[in-house]
Amino acid sequence: MNTPHVVSVKLYAAIFGALLLLTLSTTGMAFVDLGGDWNAVAAVAIAIVKALLVILFFMHVRYSSPLTWLFVGAGFFWLMILFGLTMPDPLARNWLTPVAIR
């Protein structure tokens, strides 16, 4: 059952520190040319890690019931459907267009 789980201040502080560090690193990384669209990939990857830290610890999902996991997962599964079924089309179209004239 979902009895309240009291997380230690130490763990919250560690998550908080990690989130600040990741924020600084994503800003720093933005100035480095990683080539191709890898800057965007790296920035979004860091954002996903930050979001997971917030969801799992600040939002207590790590300590929640399997049913809660299902409800949380459903939202993000829907997001995957939205992007997964839409983006292949515009992405594949650009394979045929030279970058220079886009």
Next chain:
Amino acid sequence: MSDTPAIHAHQFDDSVQQHEASWLGMWVFLGTEVMFFGGMFLGYTFYRTAYPQGFAAASNHLDIWLGTINTAVLICSSFTMALAVRAGQIGQNRLVKIFLCLTIVLGIVFLGIKFTEYYQKFEEHLVPGWDFRFEGALVSSAEIFFSFYFAMTGMHAVHMIIGISLLTVLIVKATRGRFSASYNTPVELIGLYWHFVDIVWIFLFPLLYLVGRHLG
């Protein structure tokens, strides 16, 4: 929690089940919020794929340092919100109020910085449909970028304002002694909402401020 006298509505077996139901209900609401913001994120992604150069050039007109500071401010507010929920769980009503106040202050700081940025964009003629000016051939795609910028950060700011209002209600309730270690569900649920709004910004920040910075 189950040792304390039952304070649950009659349709629930006990306060534990009521608590679980409240959390699930909040997550269902946040699921609809994922759909709401998801549509805008999809629109952004779609048009960025179509106009990568225009989006990069327009993105470089945003102040990356104000964006970074605002991200840090919002993360601080999530931290104080988490501490407020924790204080509620262990029944420290005074700490609940202090951390909720801190969260509100940080939320207002965020909105203040956001307002400063909006003001700059008006001065620089970067507001779509309001004498929009952008040098070079990328003016059309830059205008699309700024449309997404104002729509997404604007909807995010609306959520912040709603969040601050909800936190104010919580402080009033806490002052009236409505919460205890055995019942602080409203603090927890509004905490979930606040963290969700933080997560939206965690994605808005790199997509709006950081894409194309290496080109500029």
